[in-house]
Amino acid sequence: MHKTARFTLDPAFTVGEVNPRVFGSFVEHLGRCVYTGIFEPDHPTADDKGLRQDVLDLVRELGVTAIRYPGGNFVSGYKWEDSVGPVEDRPRRLDLAWHSTESNRFGLSEYIDFLRKVGPQAEPMMAVNLGTRGVAEALELQEYANHPEGTALSDLRVSHGDKDPFGIRLWCLGNEMDGHWQTGHKTAEEYGRVAAETARAMRQQDPKVELVACGSSAQWMGTFAEWEATVLKETYDLVDHISLHAYYQPEDGDVDSFLASAVDMESFIENVVATCDHVGARLKSKKKINLSFDEWNVWYMHEGEVPQNEWPEAPRLLENSYRVMDAVVVGSLLIALLRHADRVTVACLAQLVNVIAPIMTEPGGPAWRQTTFFPFAQASKYGRGQVLDVRVDSPTYETKKYGETDLLHATAVRAEDGTVTVFAVNRSRTDALPLEVALHGLDLTQVVEHSALADADPDARNTLDAPERVTPHAVEGTTLTDGGLTAVLEPLSWNVIRLS
Numbered sequence: 253m254h255k256t257a258r259f260t261l262d263p264a265f266t267v268g269e270v271n272p273r274v275f276g277s278f279v280e281h282l283g284r285c286v287y288t289g290i291f292e293p294d295h296p297t298a299d300d301k302g303l304r305q306d307v308l309d310l311v312r313e314l315g316v317t318a319i320r321y322p323g324g325n326f327v328s329g330y331k332w333e334d335s336v337g338p339v340e341d342r343p344r345r346l347d348l349a350w351h352s353t354e355s356n357r358f359g360l361s362e363y364i365d366f367l368r369k370v371g372p373q374a375e376p377m378m379a380v381n382l383g384t385r386g387v388a389e390a391l392e393l394q395e396y397a398n399h400p401e402g403t404a405l406s407d408l409r410v411s412h413g414d415k416d417p418f419g420i421r422l423w424c425l426g427n428e429m430d431g432h433w434q435t436g437h438k439t440a441e442e443y444g445r446v447a448a449e450t451a452r453a454m455r456q457q458d459p460k461v462e463l464v465a466c467g468s469s470a471q472w473m474g475t476f477a478e479w480e481a482t483v484l485k486e487t488y489d490l491v492d493h494i495s496l497h498a499y500y501q502p503e504d505g506d507v508d509s510f511l512a513s514a515v516d517m518e519s520f521i522e523n524v525v526a527t528c529d530h531v532g533a534r535l536k537s538k539k540k541i542n543l544s545f546d547e548w549n550v551w552y553m554h555e556g557e558v559p560q561n562e563w564p565e566a567p568r569l570l571e572n573s574y575r576v577m578d579a580v581v582v583g584s585l586l587i588a589l590l591r592h593a594d595r596v597t598v599a600c601l602a603q604l605v606n607v608i609a610p611i612m613t614e615p616g617g618p619a620w621r622q623t624t625f626f627p628f629a630q631a632s633k634y635g636r637g638q639v640l641d642v643r644v645d646s647p648t649y650e651t652k653k654y655g656e657t658d659l660l661h662a663t664a665v666r667a668e669d670g671t672v673t674v675f676a677v678n679r680s681r682t683d684a685l686p687l688e689v690a691l692h693g694l695d696l697t698q699v700v701e702h703s704a705l706a707d708a709d710p711d712a713r714n715t716l717d718a719p720e721r722v723t724p725h726a727v728e729g730t731t732l733t734d735g736g737l738t739a740v741l742e743p744l745s746w747n748v749i750r751l752s
Contacts, residue, residue, distance in 0.1 A: 257646040257660035257685055257741075261672065262692040267639040268594030270665060273422075275632040276377065276600040277316040278547060279363070280324035282350050282607050283569030288615040289605035290366055291358045295616060301365050302358075306619040310611045311370050311604065314625060315632030318422060319370075320377040320546055320600045321363050325349035327427050328383025328435040332393045335359025337412050346563055348435050353563045360397065364418045376418065377546070377600070380450065382426030382443070383436025387450050394423075394457055422462045422598070424546065425450055425487075428469040428497065430479050440479045444486030451490035464544045464598070467494040471520040477527050484531040484541065493544035493598060496524055499551035499608075500581060509653035511679045511744075513581050514588040514661055516654070517548070521592045544598035548585060550578045550624070551608045570607045574622045576722055576744065577710040583627035583746035584677045590631070590663045593639045601628060612716075620719035623712075626705050630724070630748045631675060637667040649680065659685055660741070672696060674749040678741035681710065689737040696751045699737070702730040706745035724748075 279285055288295075290311075293302035322330055326349045334343050334356045342356035367374040378397070380390040392405055397418040399406035406417070428434050429443040438446070443466060451463050465487050468476045480494060498520060500513035521543060528541040552572045574582075582601075589599050605611045610625035646660035662676040672694060678685040703724045712722050730739040730749060741747050 255647050256688055257644060258688045258690070259642050259644045259662065260690040260692060261640050261642070261664050261694060263640065263666060263694060265641040267591065267641055269638055270590065270593045270636055271597040272373065272636065273318045273375070273598040274589055274593065274596060275315055275628070275635070276318035276320065276546070276598060277314075277604040278320045278324070278600040278602040279322070279604050280607070281322050281326045281347065281354055282324060282603070283571065284566050284606040284613070285603050285609070286358045287355070287566035289613055291362065292615065301362065303366055303369060304613065304619065307605060307611060307613060308369055310619055310621065310625075314610060314629050315373075316370070316601075316604065317373050317632075318375045318377040318598060318600065319367060319604065320379065320424065323349065323379060323427055325427060325434060327379040327381050330381045331385075332360060332381075332389070332396070336361060336396070336409070350569060351560065351563065352567060353565045355565060360418075361412060361414055364414070375422065376420045377422045377424065377598070378420045379424035379427055382429065382446055382450060383434055386446055387453050390450050391453055391457060394454055398458065421460065422464070423454065424464045424466075424495065425491070426466050429466045430473055430475055431469045440475060440482035444483040447483065448486040448490055451487060455490065462493070463491040464493040464495050464546065465491040467496050467524060469497050471498065471516065471523065477523060480524060480527045481531055484528060488531055488535055488537060488541065489539065491541070493542045494524065494528060496520060496543055496545045497547035498545075499547070499549055499553070500585075501550060501552050506652050507577070507681070508649065509651045511577070511581060511584075511681070512651050512654050512657045514584040515657060517585055517588040518591065521545070521588070521596060525595050540595070542597040543592075543595050545589060545596055546598060546600040547602040548599060549602050549608050550574065550581055571612070572608050573713050573715065574624045575711045575713045576623055576705065576707045579623035579627055579705055579722075580677055580744055580746050582624045583631070583675070583705070584661045584679075586627055586631045586635075587661050587663045587675050587677065590635055590639050590665065590675070591642070614716055618716070618719065620714055620716070622714055623705070623722045626724050627746045630703070634673040634748060634750060635665045635675065637665045640664040640666055640672070647685070660687065666694070670695065671700070671750065671752045674737070674747070674751070676741060676747040676749065678743060678745045678747070681744050683743055685741040687737075687739045687741055691735050691737060696732060698752050699730050699732050700750040700752050701748070702727040702739060703748045704742055704745045706742040710744055
């Protein structure tokens with residue numbers, strides 16, 4: 253057994269308040285995320301608008317907040333006008349991003365209806381097309397969606413059956429415009445200019461909009477940091493957030509580095525913060541740009557592509573089947589986001605259903621929770637409040653990509669009522685990890701629950717045939733005595749320890 257991992261919690265030392273938008277997700281017109289995912293009019297559980305009730309129930313249980321739409325790469329060829337009005341009049345289009353045919357049966361009104369049925373916690377996060385389109389189209393979409401009535405586009409929305417404005421506050425200015433794969437890919441100078449023009453115009457229509465500029469598609473991009481600096485030089489006073497995207501998978505069988513993926517995520521966040529603050533200092537601005545980590549997940553990228561001579565409708569793309577090991581990494585990535593709650597104020601797990609998703613469905617059949625569902629749902633439920641500053645003293649292990657790395661990855665959140673939840677990952681694949689937490693000034697007397705997601709088989713997963721093979725289980729023996737918490741974290745485990 254390894255030596256003990258330790259840290260101290262004290263309410264005098266905090267990181268920041270968790271913004272509920274950190275528990276956001278992402279619905280893109282990609283594969284089966286929309287069609288036979290959230291929307292399947294012929295499904296036995298479908299409501300009168302074609303939304304699957306079994307999926308809605310799971311989305312509510314997952315606890316997602318801001319839901320980004322309609323992409324992703326899809327948005328860079330998106331014509332918003334195609335997605336409104338009578339369904340029978342909507343055109344079918346080729347989607348260059350995912351080499352598919354888009355029917356537009358599910359569009360803007362259906363997206364807003366979906367959010368409203370998820371519940372008041374679900375907030376729209378709309379992306380505008382700055383790949384093949386620009387300022388004028390963004391303004392037209394904004395007017396159609398948000399203006400009450402009395403103009404051509406707002407009256408058009410009313411005529412389509414949506415009297416009430418959609419009230420979209422949070423807007424993404426394009427998607428991954430640094431990427432050569434993006435339709436309408438631009439240099440940093442080109443994108444910075446069109447993003448500034450669009451932001452300025454959207455603020456003329458509504459000064460209260462919140463805007464996200466495109467940051468780098470990954471930290472490994474050759475233009476990383478220089479891209480952010482150039483874009484922010486143009487947009488610093490016009491936007492509120494800059495985006496980050498990151499996906500992780502084991503590379504060349506290197507599982508140890510994969511389990512330490514959050515090391516990369518945390519460095520990515522800290523490097524973008526440094527770049528933002530450098531630009532702010534150069535501009536002599538007191539404003540702080542926050543971070544929108546609006547795409548993140550484990551993604552096995554080799555799974556699923558469309559043959560180039562076909563244009564299928566809603567094909568099975570990127571339908572990763574997640575293992576226990578993947579869920580532990582997702583939990584660690586959630587810990588990384590919470591540990592930077594002072595600057596990461598939006599984050600979107602990509603995506604919500606079927607496409608690298610925590611929820612899977614079968615057309616005409618059931619919906620079920622993937623292993624990655626559980627850490628997200630628990631973090632969303634119990635990760636609200638002040639993030640306490642956690643600095644671990646942990647045994648380490650050697651990784652190829654990140655060198656010597658802590659076996660323990662942890663954070664803690666203190667709710668308004670004084671209860672504290674510790675989120676902790678043990679990265680060791682073979683050994684349990686004893687944990688001791690010193691508690692100062694927190695007036696905690698009881699362990700409410702210690703839950704773990706772990707399994708003797710790290711490749712165990714939930715499937716159509718075995719949808720409940722993996723679920724969190726209760727851990728016995730965790731104690732709270734003399735101002736200290738003592739626990740043992742199982743090998744390769746995601747842990748939630750609730751104290752009151």
